Amino acid sequence: MSQAGYNVEALEDCRAELDGKAGPVGAVGDGFEGQHVDAAIFGQLDAAGSFASAITEFDATAKRQFDAAEQLLRSASSALDAVRTTMDEIDRANADALR
Numbered sequence: 001m002s003q004a005g006y007n008v009e010a011l012e013d014c015r016a017e018l019d020g021k022a023g024p025v026g027a028v029g030d031g032f033e034g035q036h037v038d039a040a041i042f043g044q045l046d047a048a049g050s051f052a053s054a055i056t057e058f059d060a061t062a063k064r065q066f067d068a069a070e071q072l073l074r075s076a077s078s079a080l081d082a083v084r085t086t087m088d089e090i091d092r093a094n095a096d097a098l099r
Contacts, residue, residue, distance in 0.1 A: 008084060015080040022073035029066025035059040 037055040042048035 006087065008087065011080055011084050011087075015077050015084070018073050018077040018080065022070050022077065025066060025073060026070035029063050029070065032059045032063040032066065 035056065037052040037059075039048040039052035042051055045051070
């Protein structure tokens, strides 16, 4: 733990958790990529075309949302890393100023 009284280990644990979750969240979205549903699989239903379109749009929306979630987790992880780097730099500068 740093002399300034903040918990660097907790900060690093949070960063590592975020970073560790980003890949799996993105991988879920990979399963939605580019799926197209042919209306013919619903037979002669009047709403077959609309239903197929809705499923295709759901697929595209899910892909976008999981990609966005992955990026958000990676961004949060990077932000925590930047905070820790800044804290380390400030601690070093303060220690050097006391010498």
